[in-house]
Amino acid sequence: MLISGRFVALALVGVLLAAWSAVAVxxxxxxxxxxxxxxxxxxxRIAGLDVGREPTAPVRLGERAESVLAATNTGRRVVRALVRDAWVPSAGARPRAQRVGVPPGETRRLTTVLVPTRRGxxxxxxxxxxxxxxxxxxxxQRRLVVPGRLQVLPPFTSRRFLPEKLSRLRRLDGAVLVRQRGQGSEFDSLRTYVTGDDVRALDWRATxxxxxxxxxxxxxxRDRHVVLAVDTGRSSAARLGDEPRLDGALDACLLLGALAARAGDRVALVAADVEVRARLGPSGGRDVLPRLVGALAPLEPSLVETDPQLLAAEVLRQVSRRSLVVLFSALDTASGDAAEGAGLLPTARALAARHEVVVASASDPELARLAHERGDPAQAYLAAAAELAAARRAAVIEQLGLLGVHVVDAPTDVLASKVADAYLDLKAAGRL
Structure with missing residues (x-):
């Protein structure tokens, strides 16, 4: 039982009667x-109120969704109620509570607007x-169990780059990219010989x-395999600007997946830290983007050190033929002991032995800012630390280059575009 503010106000009026007569009070x-x-x-009776929830459609981060409760009164009295549909704060639920009157035998719908601020x-x-x-x-008052779930999909902000990348892909597809017979290439067309052409490409019957x-x-x-390998360990939880590093990697995965699907390639996914968080087998065509979005949406950073052997083993298990592996990880995870199989370098080495590998890492703009601020001793100390971190990062990039690994090191807002460019560059060079 609860008393309302109206009852309290009437009780305070009774206090004023104390000056007149105790009997009156x-x-x-x-x-x-x-x-x-x-x-x-x-x-x-609340027991006579049957409350159900209608399914809530998935929504992209920052967009608006609605959760609808249907309250049916099976009792004999009107239910005058204040209903609160309590979501987690990151769901952005409004309004906080709603008043409703439900006559016997009738149904009322209550709509809660959701504007989520976190993915997942x-x-x-x-x-x-x-x-x-x-x-x-x-x-x-009673609390009723009415389960509900809102799937908040990645925002896919990098889709603004997609028209530009598709235009470049069409130019590559229409051009003669490889002018000689090579392993893993397919016949395109016949044309007249010009000086500089490889004589091994001559077609004697047509001649x-x-x-x-x-x-x-x-x-x-076409039909090449592209494997997206996402490190969901502690390094992916680092915030770069307004979002964690993992979100930048997921955005790049979506852009690259959409581009590879348009190019006729098959896309696979592995996300892992100390255990596999998401796994998708190779798929192509229109199924790629919806499957990727569904698999990436629930991913969250785990505050554990990633097991690099597990991540590499899962990638090698996904594809047996030579493929492009795009590994999304932080370059500072390469500091582990390579002899013990820890860190990024052993993972990249194991993958590069069998596949074409691209390591994509979002850089921290805060390091560049700290490196240039030296107004006092504290700032000078921070600048030295930032310079040391940058030097270690450069050393890791150099070591990865010696392994034949391509490195994309870019700020979060352009990481997806740079990864797509690396993919297109490999296609243009006939490496994919």
């Missing part, structure tokens, strides 16, 4: 208590119903039917 208090008891007796799955399981009597003096020498042109194969 007693009578007033008795009447007020009887009115409260009557009001509670006439309040609609936002859950709720309790709805608080406070049923008031006709006088509004008191209320019954016999023509007055000129004819050569075959080749293009990189």
């Amino acid at each position: 007693g009578v007033y208090a008795l009447v007020l208590v009887l009115a409260l008891a009557t009001d509670l007796a006439l309040a609609g 799955e936002r859950d709720t399981d309790r709805v608080t119903v406070r049923s008031y009597g006709p006088l509004g003096l008191g209320a019954r 016999a039917r023509s007055r000129d020498l004819v050569v075959r042109t080749w293009r990189p194969e």
Whole structure:
């Protein structure tokens, strides 16, 4: 049982009667208590209120969604209620509570607007119903189990780069990318020989039917495999600007997945730290982007050191043929002992032995700012630390280059674009 603000206000009025007569105060208090008891007796039964939740469609981060409760009164009295659908704060639920009157046998719908501020799955399981009597003096209250879930998808802010990348892909696809016979290439067309063409590309049968020498042109194969390997360990939780490093990696995964699907390649995914968090087998065509979005949406950084052997083993298990592996990780995770198999370098070495590897890492703009601020001893110390971190990062990039690994080191806002450019560069060079 709960008493309302109206009951408290009436009780305070009774205090003023104390200056007139103690008997009057007693009578007033008795009447007020009887009115409260009557009001509670006439309040609609919450047990007779059947509350259900309609499914909530997935929404991209920052966009608007609606969660709808359907309340059906199976009792004999009107239910005058204050209903609170309590979501986690990051779901951005508004309004906080809603008043509703449900006559017997009727249904009312209550809509809660959700504007999430975090990616992932936002859950709720309790709805608080406070049923008031006709006088509004008191209320019954009960918490009902009404499970609900909102899937907040990555925002895919890098889709603004997609038209530009697709335009470049079409230019590459229309050009003669590989002019000689090579392993893993497919026939494109015939054309007249020009000085500088490889004589091994001559097509003697076509030449016999023509007055000129004819050569075959080749293009990189479609149906290549692209594996997106995402490190979800502690380094992915570092905040770069307004978002964690992991979110920048997921955005780049979506852009590269969409681009590779348009290029006719097959895309696979592995996300892991000390255990596998997401796994998708190779797929192509229109299925790629929806599957990627569904697999990436629930991923969250784990505050553990990533097991590099697990991540490498999962990638090698996904694809047996030579593929492009794009590893999203922090370059500072390369500081582990390579002899013990820890850190980024052993992982990259294991993958580069069998695949074309790109390591993509979002750089921290804060380091560049700290390196240039030296106004006092404290700032000078921070600048030295930032310079040391930058030097170590440069050393890691150099070591990865010696392994034949391509490195994309860029700020979060352009990381996706740079990764897509690396993919297109490999296609243009006939490496993919």
